[in-house]
Structures are given as C-alpha cells and as structure tokens.
Amino acid sequence: MAGFIGGLMALFSLKAFGLMCVGMLTGIIFGALPGLTAVMAIALLMPLTFFMPLNVGLPMLLAVYCGGIYGGSITACLIRTPGTPASAATTLEGYPMAQKGRPGEALSTAVWASWFGGVFSVICLTFFAPLLGKAALAFGPIEYFALILVGIILIGYLSGKSMVKSLIAASIGFLMASIGLDPVLGLPRFHFGNVNLYSGISIIPTVIGLFAFCEVFNMIKKINEQEAEIRIDQIRYIKLREFFGCAKNLIKSSLIGTVIGSIPAVGSSTAGWLAYGEEKRSSKHPELFGTGIVDGIVAVESANNAVTGGALIPLLSLGIPGDPVTAILLGGLIIQGIRPGPTFFIKSMDTGYIIFAAMFLANFLMLFFGLAGVKFFTKALRIPKSILAMVIFILSIVGCYAINNNIFDVKIAVILGIVAYILEKWEIPIPPVVLALVLAPMFEQNLRRALIMTDGSIIPFFTSPIAIGFYLFSILLIYGLVRKEQKTKATIAQTK
Amino acid sequence: VGEMERRFKDFCIGIIFFLFGIYVFFESARIASFESAVAAGDPGVAFFPKWISIFLIILSIILIVKNFQRPVKTDWTALLKKIWGRTMNRIKANLNLLCCMGLLALYPYAVTKTGYLATSIVFSVLLLKLLSTYNWIKVLLVANIFVFACYGIFTYLFSVPLP
Numbered sequence: 001m002a003g004f005i006g007g008l009m010a011l012f013s014l015k016a017f018g019l020m021c022v023g024m025l026t027g028i029i030f031g032a033l034p035g036l037t038a039v040m041a042i043a044l045l046m047p048l049t050f051f052m053p054l055n056v057g058l059p060m061l062l063a064v065y066c067g068g069i070y071g072g073s074i075t076a077c078l079i080r081t082p083g084t085p086a087s088a089a090t091t092l093e094g095y096p097m098a099q100k101g102r103p104g105e106a107l108s109t110a111v112w113a114s115w116f117g118g119v120f121s122v123i124c125l126t127f128f129a130p131l132l133g134k135a136a137l138a139f140g141p142i143e144y145f146a147l148i149l150v151g152i153i154l155i156g157y158l159s160g161k162s163m164v165k166s167l168i169a170a171s172i173g174f175l176m177a178s179i180g181l182d183p184v185l186g187l188p189r190f191h192f193g194n195v196n197l198y199s200g201i202s203i204i205p206t207v208i209g210l211f212a213f214c215e216v217f218n219m220i221k222k223i224n225e226q227e228a229e230i231r232i233d234q235i236r237y238i239k240l241r242e243f244f245g246c247a248k249n250l251i252k253s254s255l256i257g258t259v260i261g262s263i264p265a266v267g268s269s270t271a272g273w274l275a276y277g278e279e280k281r282s283s284k285h286p287e288l289f290g291t292g293i294v295d296g297i298v299a300v301e302s303a304n305n306a307v308t309g310g311a312l313i314p315l316l317s318l319g320i321p322g323d324p325v326t327a328i329l330l331g332g333l334i335i336q337g338i339r340p341g342p343t344f345f346i347k348s349m350d351t352g353y354i355i356f357a358a359m360f361l362a363n364f365l366m367l368f369f370g371l372a373g374v375k376f377f378t379k380a381l382r383i384p385k386s387i388l389a390m391v392i393f394i395l396s397i398v399g400c401y402a403i404n405n406n407i408f409d410v411k412i413a414v415i416l417g418i419v420a421y422i423l424e425k426w427e428i429p430i431p432p433v434v435l436a437l438v439l440a441p442m443f444e445q446n447l448r449r450a451l452i453m454t455d456g457s458i459i460p461f462f463t464s465p466i467a468i469g470f471y472l473f474s475i476l477l478i479y480g481l482v483r484k485e486q487k488t489k490a491t492i493a494q495t496k
Numbered sequence: 497v498g499e500m501e502r503r504f505k506d507f508c509i510g511i512i513f514f515l516f517g518i519y520v521f522f523e524s525a526r527i528a529s530f531e532s533a534v535a536a537g538d539p540g541v542a543f544f545p546k547w548i549s550i551f552l553i554i555l556s557i558i559l560i561v562k563n564f565q566r567p568v569k570t571d572w573t574a575l576l577k578k579i580w581g582r583t584m585n586r587i588k589a590n591l592n593l594l595c596c597m598g599l600l601a602l603y604p605y606a607v608t609k610t611g612y613l614a615t616s617i618v619f620s621v622l623l624l625k626l627l628s629t630y631n632w633i634k635v636l637l638v639a640n641i642f643v644f645a646c647y648g649i650f651t652y653l654f655s656v657p658l659p
Contacts, residue, residue: 040654164558168513171552175520178545187541189527213600220593223627386627387638389596390620397603397616398646402656410604418597426509444544456537 004126007353010055011361019056020358023063024365028373030064031071032083033399037204038068039324046332054336054351059358061332065325066118066362069305070370073110077297078103078380079392081212085203086304088434089272091211093289093296100292103378104235109297111370112243113250117302118363120254121261121309126356129313129345137314139263141449142461146470147263148443151270153477154277155432163485165428172423173436176201183445184452196408203269205400205413206437210430212396213417216389218424223385235375238294246298249279257303261310273435275303281480309359316340316352503563504575510559517553524549592626599623612658616643 011017023045030041041064049057072084077094090110097106139147155170156163179190180200191197244250253275260271279299280289289296307323314320315330319341333340338351345352383391400409420430454460461467529540587594599622607615620639624630630638650656 164555164562165509168552168555168559171517171548171555174548175545175552178548182541182544184538185530185541187528187530189541189545190523217593217597220596220627221590224590224592384628386624386630389627390623390639391642393600393623394616394620394642394646398612398650398656398658401658402650402654405657407604407608407659410607414600414604417600426505428509440544448538448543451537451539452535454537455535456539 003349003353004356007350007355007357008361010354011059011357013056016056016059019052019060020063020362020365021369023060024067024362024369027064027067027069028071028074028366028369030083031068031087032074033395037084038065039328041068042325042328046328049332050335054338055354058332058336058351058354059362061329062355062358063362063365065329066305066308066359066366067369068325069308070111070114070301070366073114073297073301074107074373074377076211077106077110078377079212079388080215081392081396082207085207085269085438086272086307087300088207088211088269089276089300089304089431090297092276092431093292093294093300095215096290096292097294097297098292098378102236102292104374105238105294106292106297107374107377108237108371109243109294110301111367111374112238112240113253113298113301114305114370115363115367116250117254117257117305118308118366119360120251120302121258121306122356122359122363123309124258125309125312125316125359129317135262138466140464141446141453142464143466143470144263144442144446145450145461146464146467146474148439148446150470150474150477151274151277151435151439152443153474153481154274154281155435156477156481161427163481165426166432169423169428169430169432170436173433174440176206176433177437177440177444183441184448196406201412201437202403202409203437204403205409206416207434208396208400209413209416210420210434212392213413214420214424214430216392217417217421219385219389219392223389235378237371237374242294243298246295249295249298250302252282253279253299253303254306257306258310258313260303261307262313269304269434269438271307272300272304273431273438275299277435281477305363312355312359316344316355319344500575501579504579506559507563510556510563513556514553514560517549517556520545520549521553595626596623599626607659613643613647616646 011020026041026045027038031038042061045061045064049061052060069084069086072082072087073090073094074083076082076087076090077098080091080095082088082091094106094110097103097109152170155166177200179197181188181198188198256275256278257271260274276296276299279295280286283289283295285293311323311326312329315326317340319330319339330340333351338344338348380388396413397410400413401407403409420433423430423433450461451458462471524542524546527542527545529542531538531540531543599619603615603619606619617639620643621635624635624639628635647658651658
C-alpha cells in the first residue's frame with residue numbers, strides 16, 4: 001500500500017498531472033473519432049515521452065490508452081458510429097437510449113461503467129498481476145479454442161427474433177473473416193485477383209459500414225418519412241443508486257474484461273461482446289435488450305475498459321504485449337531502460353507502482369472529463385438530421401481512409417453499409433456479423449494450431465482442465481439457449 | 497396476408513443464402529488447400545470456409561423449409577403483384593435514399609481522380625440539397641466549413657494525409 005501511495009505521490013507534480021489531463025483529452029478525442037484509435041494517439045505521443053522522466057511520460061500514455069477506449073462510446077451512443085471497434089456493442093443499447101431522448105443517461109452510464117471497469121482491472125493488476133500472468137501463460141491453442149467457442153455460442157444470445165437468421169448473420173461474419181491470407185500458412189483465399197483483399201477485411205471499415213453508414217441510411221429514411229426530431233428537454237444523468245443497482249453486472253463484466261485482457265491477442269472488442277451476451281443471457285428481462293437499457297451499456301463499457309488493466313498483466317509480468325497498444329507501451333518502457341518480464345516486479349517495483357497509480361488516476365480523470373463533457377457531447381443530437389448525415393458520412397469516409405491510407409477501405413465500408421441496410425430490412429441482426437468477424441480469425445488459427453499439435457487427434461482437446469471448464473460452460477450456455485427458444489415459442493403461441 | 501408475405505420474404509431470403517452458400521462452397525473447393533502440407537494434422541487452408549459454407553447451406557435450407565407454403569393455398573400471382581407494387585412504391589418514396597447510396601458508391605472512385613477537397617465539397621453539397629430545404633448559400637457554407645475543418649484537423653493536427 002505504501003508503494004502504491006508513493007507511486008501516486010510521484011504523479012502529483014504539475015507537469016505530470018497536466019500532461020495526464022492532456023493525454024486523457026487526446027485519448028477521448030481519438031477514441032471518439034472513427035478511424036482514429038488509441039494506438040494511433042499513443043504512437044503519435046510516444047516520441048515526446050523519450051525526453052521526459054518516467055513518472056511524467058508513461059502516465060500520459062496510460063491516460064491516452066484509458067481515454068481512447070472510453071471515447072469510442074460517445075459517438076456509439078449518440079450517432080451509432082462506434083469510434084473504436086471496442087465500443088461497437090455499446091451502440092446496441094446506448095443509441096436507442098439516446099434516441100428516446102435520454103442521451104445524458106446513456107453517456108453518464110457509459111462513463112461510470114468505464115470508470116468502474118478501469119478501476120476494477122487496476123485493482124486486479126495491482127494485487128494479482130503475477131498470478132494472472134502465470135494463468136494466462138497456461139493458455140495454449142486448445143484453451144484458446146475452447147474460450148472462443150464460448151464466445152461463438154454467446155452469438156446465439158445476440159439473436160433477434162429468429163435464431164436461424166442470427167446464425168446466418170454469424171456465418172456471413174465468419175466468411176468475411178476468411179477473406180485474405182489464412183492465419184496459419186499465410187496463403188491467400190477469396191482475393192478474386194484483388195491485391196487489396198490479401199490483407200483481408202479490416203475491422204474498422206466493417207464497423208463503420210455496418211453501423212455508421214447503415215444508420216445514416218436509416219436517418220435519411222426518417223427524413224423522408226418526416227419523423228419528429230428527438231426532443232431533449234433536460235439532460236439527465238444516471239442516478240448513482242440506479243447505477244450501483246447493477247453491481248452484480250458491473251463486477252461480472254469487469255471480471256470478464258480483466259480476464260480477456262490478460263489473455264494476449266483476444267482484445268477489448270471480444271470482451272465487450274462477450275459481456276453483453278452474458279448479461280443478456282443471465283438477465284431476467286432479455287427481451288428488453290436492444291431497446292436502450294442501462295444493463296447493456298454497463299456490461300459492454302465496464303468490460304472493454306477493464307481490458308486496459310488486464311492487458312498490462314501479461315505485459316508487466318511476462319513481457320508479452322497482449323494488443324497493439326501494449327506492444328507500443330513495451331517499446332516505450334524498453335527505451336526508458338525498463339524491461340518488463342518475470343523479474344519486473346523484483347527489479348522495477350517502483351515503476352510498477354507508478355504504472356498502477358497512473359492507471360488508477362487516469363480512470364478518475366476519465367470520469368471527470370466524461371461527466372463534464374456529457375452536456376457538450378449531447379449537443380450533437382441537436383444538429384439537424386441532414387447536416388448530421390453529411391457529418392457522419394464525411395467523418396466515416398475520412399476515418400476509414402486514415403487507418404491504412406487506402407481508399408479500398410472506404411469502398412469496403414460503403415458496400416458493407418448498403419449490405420447492412422438490406423440485412424436489417426430482412427430482419428437479419430448485424431451484431432452477430434461483427435462478433436463472428438472478431439472471433440473467426442482466432443477460432444480458425446487456434447483450432448488448426450491445436451490440430452497440428454495433436455496430429456489431427458481430438459482427444460487432447462478433452463484433457464486440458466481449462467478447456468474442459470470452458471466446454472462445461474458452453475454446455476450450460478447451449479442449455480440456456482434451448483430454454484430461451486422454448487420460452488419464445490411459448491410466448492408466440494400464447495400471443496396467437 | 498402479412499404473415500404470408502413475411503413467410504414468402506423469408507423463403508426468398510433462404511433461397512438467396514442457399515445460392516450464396518453453394519457459391520462459397522465451390523469457391524472454397526477451388527482453393528489449393530495444402531492439407532497436411534506443413535504438419536500431419538493441419539486440415540488445410542480451405543477447411544474453415546468450406547465448413548462455414550456447409551453450415552450456411554444447412555441454415556438456409558432450414559429457413560426455406562420453415563417458410564415453405566404449399567402452392568395450393570397461395571395465390572402466387574396476386575402475392576407477387578402485391579409485393580412488386582409495394583416495392584415500386586417504396587422505391588418512389590425513398591428515391592433520395594437511393595440517390596444518397598449512389599453518391600456514396602461514387603465517392604471512392606471520384607476521390608482518387610479529383611482529391612478529397614473537391615469530391616467532399618461536391619458530395620456534401622449534393623447530399624444537403626437532397627436532404628434539406630436549405631438555400632444554396634447555407635448549403636455551400638455548411639459544406640465548405642465542415643470539409644475544410646476536417647481537412648485541417650486530419651492533415652495538420654493528426655498528420656493523416658488525405659488524398
């Protein structure tokens with residue numbers, strides 16, 4: 001505890017604190033704008049930190065990281081354009097809530113949940129980093145495969161009216177993920193002679209196309225039908241009693257986020273979707289999901305922000321970066337003369353405490369800036385729909401282009417936007433497409449790696465205790481799905 | 497009639513995905529799979545898309561079977577006429593949506609020829625004229641301010657070069 005307080009004290013210089021505030025604002029802006037990511041922001045600010053002391057530069061980068069993940073939820077809630085792939089699932093509840101004239105509640109729920117998830121994961125990082133690091137190291141291809149299997153089954157819970165249509169949507173996502181180089185041998189598939197397709201379909205153009213463009217098409221349709229503008233008389237924040245009423249959901253989702261974050265290469269998008277699916281599965285009112293309920297936002301935002309602390313666990317305790325952001329942070333630490341790894345907590349404990357304290361403080365700064373900005377952000381909804389449509393189009397196009405400086409990504413987003421609009425008209429849900437696209441590369445890679453390791457035998461798949469745990473959980477989930485289908489059928493029969 | 501139409505729509509969706517699944521299956525079969533090329537257990541490059549396409553075919557068959565209606569009970573000509581009429585009405589009502597989709601589809605091709613600034617300004621002006629009743633001055637002002645602001649922010653502040 002004394003070490004943690006010492007770390008916290010090291011941050012209370014005007015320079016360190018001021019730069020953390022700058023980092024947080026930069027992160028929020030980069031996170032909110034489609035196409036600009038926390039990775040990009042950290043990469044841009046990293047060279048500045050080379051000439052700063054460790055207790056000044058590193059906290060600023062960590063603030064960018066936390067702000068970047070949270071920032072994505074702002075545009076996800078207000079205009080159904082997730083600023084980062086991590087907040088794609090936030091659109092499912094945040095946007096309908098904002099459309100009901102409750103944008104303040106949506107944004108304040110997102111920021112409180114992000115804060116809780118972030119602080120929870122920092123506590124886990126502080127107390128359990130070495131332990132969780134070792135557990136994450138026990139994950140081989142078979143365990144990864146079993147974990148992703150759970151995620152795939154959770155797709156069933158994201159279904160709308162028809163399970164078959166949801167599974168069709170998931171198949172589309174899986175097939176989209178098959179485009180490009182295969183993840184094991186690196187051989188091209190479905191490139192149709194187009195060099196741009198060798199690298200596959202990136203997640204950002206996909207998310208922009210499926211959510212942002214599709215939403216603008218819906219917005220244009222509403223303009224045609226002369227639907228009334230959203231009426232916002234007063235910006236209302238979520239009541240803390242109501243927020244902490246979701247304590248069980250908060251803890252469960254933050255735990256999912258921290259665990260997913262601590263497993264290298266799984267990422268915050270997966271955590272958000274898994275937490276949302278799990279919350280919908282365990283909810284007493286799953287039918288309310290998708291209509292703009294607090295529980296959905298809480299699940300996604302606490303999970304994807306909990307990834308920030310979780311991702312630092314393998315980085316610090318094993319020296320393994322779990323995602324691109326931590327890979328850049330690793331570079332920054334090495335340049336500063338710090339080498340993360342098994343001996344980090346023995347040799348560089350002071351730096352460890354600075355990191356823990358900086359993450360802790362960054363989450364409080366995020367809460368402050370997030371809540372202070374709610375009234376300002378919600379002004380976006382007062383913009384006339386025609387201008388908003390133009391703004392989203394241009395921002396999304398620029399965002400798609402900015403990722404790889406490639407106009408092909410814009411073409412992909414446009415095609416997917418039109419496809420998503422048609423799919424929505426056919427009552428085929430969009431979320432399973434995105435979740436499948438996120439999970440598919442990991443699923444295929446680990447399944448094939450596992451089969452290579454076992455010479456094609458499936459017996460070792462059932463000998464790993466961790467994998468067996470996940471299989472048992474999967475069986476429970478399938479049982480839940482069957483019951484859900486039976487209930488839905490019974491309700492339809494009763495209505496008839 | 498509503499239920500019948502919904503079932504007919506789902507039946508057609510089933511057929512579309514069935515054909516798509518068949519196409520993907522044959523495309524997957526054409527991929528050089530390199531099964532066991534690196535190691536004995538590797539199911540190969542085509543393994544994953546092939547199985548997903550089979551899964552998609554099965555799902556679409558379920559959708560077709562679930563929504564199949566015996567022709568005896570259905571007046572197909574009347575139903576098709578009604579759906580055709582409704583589709584035409586919808587197209588007429590959403591003509592500016594289709595125009596916006598067309599504009600958006602043209603944007604990536606135009607931007608490579610004329611650059612970000614010119615394309616975006618023309619695109620924004622046309623879009624605003626299609627969707628609003630603003631006069632030309634307001635439309636030009638809004639479009640120019642936003643497009644130039646975006647250009648400035650991305651190019652100079654974030655160092656992202658736009659075409």
